Amino acid sequence: MSETIRLAAFIDKGGTGKTTATAHLGVALAREGLDVLLVDLAGKQGDLAKTFGVWGEYRELIDAGDAWPNVTTVFQDEWAAIAEKLGEAAVDDLVIETGEGVDLIPAHPGLDSLDADLGNIDDAAERYSRLETFLDEYIDPRGYDAVLLDLPGLTNNVSYSGLWAAKHVLAPVEMGPFEAEQADQLREDLTQMVEAFDVEVDLAMVLPNKVDTRTKLAEEYLEAFREEYPEAIAPEYIPYSQDIRNAVDGGETAFALEEPSTTAEDARDAFEADARALVDRLGGA
Ligand SMILES: Nc1ncnc2c1ncn2[C@@H]1O[C@H](COP(=O)(O)OP(=O)(O)OP(=O)(O)O)[C@@H](O)[C@H]1O
Numbered sequence: 001m002s003e004t005i006r007l008a009a010f011i012d013k014g015g016t017g018k019t020t021a022t023a024h025l026g027v028a029l030a031r032e033g034l035d036v037l038l039v040d041l042a043g044k045q046g047d048l049a050k051t052f053g054v055w056g057e058y059r060e061l062i063d064a065g066d067a068w069p070n071v072t073t074v075f076q077d078e079w080a081a082i083a084e085k086l087g088e089a090a091v092d093d094l095v096i097e098t099g100e101g102v103d104l105i106p107a108h109p110g111l112d113s114l115d116a117d118l119g120n121i122d123d124a125a126e127r128y129s130r131l132e133t134f135l136d137e138y139i140d141p142r143g144y145d146a147v148l149l150d151l152p153g154l155t156n157n158v159s160y161s162g163l164w165a166a167k168h169v170l171a172p173v174e175m176g177p178f179e180a181e182q183a184d185q186l187r188e189d190l191t192q193m194v195e196a197f198d199v200e201v202d203l204a205m206v207l208p209n210k211v212d213t214r215t216k217l218a219e220e221y222l223e224a225f226r227e228e229y230p231e232a233i234a235p236e237y238i239p240y241s242q243d244i245r246n247a248v249d250g251g252e253t254a255f256a257l258e259e260p261s262t263t264a265e266d267a268r269d270a271f272e273a274d275a276r277a278l279v280d281r282l283g284g285a
């Protein structure tokens, strides 16, 4: 594969499955043979690292003051100097391995103040482009095939930085009337970025998640999303599966389950099909 695929999981709403989708699509891409890096910008609670059962370890580093450099460091004025001083180790120290074949740059408590710090930078391009510059200069040379960013479920300087860097959005949506409004809002947010900053951000995939097709309404909402987003809609929706919740709570994805339930297997198949569609859409191998 020539170019690195970049994708940001974003929608201005909590709990729709951004972290779950980032983790599962990441693992699905890795199972297709791609080298995958996940980046957690979604907040200090470290949900993505928790999904892979590696947050406890990282938390100890943080508490001991040894989690430096970290994901917030790459946004700082000093990053270039730090990277020059540490050489390859600067990025090596940022990235941890998970047990499921994907690499991860975990979240950090400093993400809390990062939003305000970015707000102090007057020039919008300067404010939002730091992450992009970091990925261009320090991550892409590492040869990753895909870099997936997990963003906060709200519009702030950190999520804008992620959108700016990735240019392609994955929007997990739940089935419901308010959810359709959220997706409209998302389209507006993306249009606004183009108008305000002359940055093109496209909706690569709208991913219906937690779908319970036993309910008549779910089918109707699914149909509405298909009509609304004929190009961006994911080929397969992700069913509601208690097994996903249990797996993630236990520090692994549904792909790591040895005896998956039928819904967990359906979810895995769907994530795999959607991962392949992403590669097609974003021009990978
Ligand atoms: N398909 C699914 N079936 C069952 N549970 C799911 C599914 N997808 C996600 N969940 C559960 O729903 C909850 C919210 O998912 P997740 O954390 O991925 O959402 P999020 O958009 O990242 O939330 P936040 O905005 O808080 O970061 C989690 O407990 C997760 O385990």
Ligand SMILES: [Mg+2]
Pocket (backbone or CB within 6 Å): 018, 019, 020, 042, 047, 150
């Ligand atoms: Mg999340």
